[in-house]
Amino acid sequence: MKLVRYGDMGSEKPGLIDGSGVLRDLSGHIDDVTGAVLDAASLDRLRAIDPASLPEVGGNPRYGACVGNIGKFMCIGLNYTDHAEETGNPIPAHPVLFMKANSAISGPNDDIVMPRGSETTDWEVELGVVIGKAAKYVSAEDALDHVAGYCVCNDVSERTFQNKLSGNWTKGKSCDTFGPTGPWLVTKDEVPDVQELGMWLDVNGKRMQTGNTKTMIFTVAEIVSHLSQLFTLHPGDVISTGTPPGVGMGMKPPHYLKAGDVVTLEIEGLGLQTQKVVADA
Numbered sequence: 001m002k003l004v005r006y007g008d009m010g011s012e013k014p015g016l017i018d019g020s021g022v023l024r025d026l027s028g029h030i031d032d033v034t035g036a037v038l039d040a041a042s043l044d045r046l047r048a049i050d051p052a053s054l055p056e057v058g059g060n061p062r063y064g065a066c067v068g069n070i071g072k073f074m075c076i077g078l079n080y081t082d083h084a085e086e087t088g089n090p091i092p093a094h095p096v097l098f099m100k101a102n103s104a105i106s107g108p109n110d111d112i113v114m115p116r117g118s119e120t121t122d123w124e125v126e127l128g129v130v131i132g133k134a135a136k137y138v139s140a141e142d143a144l145d146h147v148a149g150y151c152v153c154n155d156v157s158e159r160t161f162q163n164k165l166s167g168n169w170t171k172g173k174s175c176d177t178f179g180p181t182g183p184w185l186v187t188k189d190e191v192p193d194v195q196e197l198g199m200w201l202d203v204n205g206k207r208m209q210t211g212n213t214k215t216m217i218f219t220v221a222e223i224v225s226h227l228s229q230l231f232t233l234h235p236g237d238v239i240s241t242g243t244p245p246g247v248g249m250g251m252k253p254p255h256y257l258k259a260g261d262v263v264t265l266e267i268e269g270l271g272l273q274t275q276k277v278v279a280d281a
């Protein structure tokens, strides 16, 4: 299933994309796509609905983040060998974790608003993992039982805030609009092998990132297991699992976003995002 949230920011409705790519309204069945409906039984109930029985949604509505009320938005840093190298960092011995403020979460095609004065706003295509069942002290072997599905994330990053403001990475990862998430939450039954997904990101039509989840240092299962030893992962939490090489910071000379740029990114089977970059007033 491809679950979505559509409509104006803050009043999104739940929907699904049927087998023909048509958006259909799910609000007769659930109030929203949140952690409360991502357990296996709830997903099975939704899966049992004949999509043809759901109203078609006309027009061309905005998509919101594909999960509402995200509890924790966690990000894994330096999780692709070649990206760790381009940043000049050693290969980590354990998953590098930082948090993105929930207020950064935005729709997949919403504008990226560069914070005032920003000259080093950067892009990162990443696989997002959506938790469906609470996880605490789970083994890697059992970890995917706690995952509802997957989505595309752009871990937008202000590199000066991230690296030069005497704080930790969270400063540069949490600006408003720095968390495009979606368009679809693709349930895991539709993803045959999460460690075999191609991904790419373009800026103004020029290919910047090309990667595949098979080159992750820590797999999705290992990340979920590791984090669950530290704290409880709750339904509706999202983990963005790191980016492949090709970020602007790693280029020689570095290349950053500017107002008017268009960022396009996709992960195989998980959908496409397009963002216009604008400067904050």
Ligand code: ZN
Pocket: 075, 076, 077, 124, 126, 155, 242, 243
């Ligand atoms: Zn990242």
